[in-house]
Amino acid sequence: MAAEQTESRGGRVLVVEDDRHIRDLVLLHLGLEGLTTVAAGTGSEGLRLAKSDPFDLIILDVMLPELDGVTVCRAVRRESMNADVPILMLTARREEADKVLGLESGADDYLTKPFGVREFVARVRALLRRRPSRPAAGHAPPIVAGGLTVDPARRHARVGDREIELTAHEFDLLYLLASHRGIVFSRDTLMQRVWGDDTHITERSVDTLVKRVRRKIEDDPAEPRFVLTVWGTGYKFADV
Numbered sequence: 001m002a003a004e005q006t007e008s009r010g011g012r013v014l015v016v017e018d019d020r021h022i023r024d025l026v027l028l029h030l031g032l033e034g035l036t037t038v039a040a041g042t043g044s045e046g047l048r049l050a051k052s053d054p055f056d057l058i059i060l061d062v063m064l065p066e067l068d069g070v071t072v073c074r075a076v077r078r079e080s081m082n083a084d085v086p087i088l089m090l091t092a093r094r095e096e097a098d099k100v101l102g103l104e105s106g107a108d109d110y111l112t113k114p115f116g117v118r119e120f121v122a123r124v125r126a127l128l129r130r131r132p133s134r135p136a137a138g139h140a141p142p143i144v145a146g147g148l149t150v151d152p153a154r155r156h157a158r159v160g161d162r163e164i165e166l167t168a169h170e171f172d173l174l175y176l177l178a179s180h181r182g183i184v185f186s187r188d189t190l191m192q193r194v195w196g197d198d199t200h201i202t203e204r205s206v207d208t209l210v211k212r213v214r215r216k217i218e219d220d221p222a223e224p225r226f227v228l229t230v231w232g233t234g235y236k237f238a239d240v
Helices: 020-032 043-052 069-079 096-104 117-130 168-178 187-195 203-217
Strands: 004-006 012-016 036-040 057-061 087-091 109-112 143-145 148-151 156-159 162-164 227-230 234-237
Touching (some): 012 020, 036 043, 043 057, 057 069, 069 087, 087 117, 143 168, 148 168, 156 168, 187 203, 203 227
Parallel strands (some): 012 036, 012 057, 087 109
Antiparallel strands (some): 004 036, 148 156, 227 234
């Protein structure tokens, strides 16, 4: 399906949804928020657009023709110019396992159909607030610890000679922990520091984000040497 586009004054949002009624509703309210929208009705078309054009937010249905949303999400995170762009997944499924699968594939938030317009707009606003880099970190020097380098100015990380691709939230979590080596952060504190005032995030979201970071930076995620669990409390960066 060819992409539809609505020009407006704000950021750019890619909407990948095969249900035309839901797609039109989403496009309408994004337009009312002053956002430019580009739409696709299949997973393959959505992935093509994500690889060719920059966006500030991607809204991605889970059940899509050609390529499912989880596959598209993983591909966007792995091999596109929008690797660090917030992704909101939409699904008709309510099972907790489906939510976890969506978040572990790289999505930043998850909304179950049918959803209210107010809740949808609130999620969109919260995700768009996360997109800009934090200016304070941009002037800080790189953090080097045990072969891991975290560069806040470029917002990327490296383990030895291997470049690590991180999403915006993954980087924020890693930088926060690495810049306070040995300090224990509770899940609640990490929720506030990484997600801000987004009330839709839960402690499970923190655990999922930590798992994603470990998969990328640790030699053995099951036996981490950088991001450590403090049982009953939260997480800390090893004092290496």
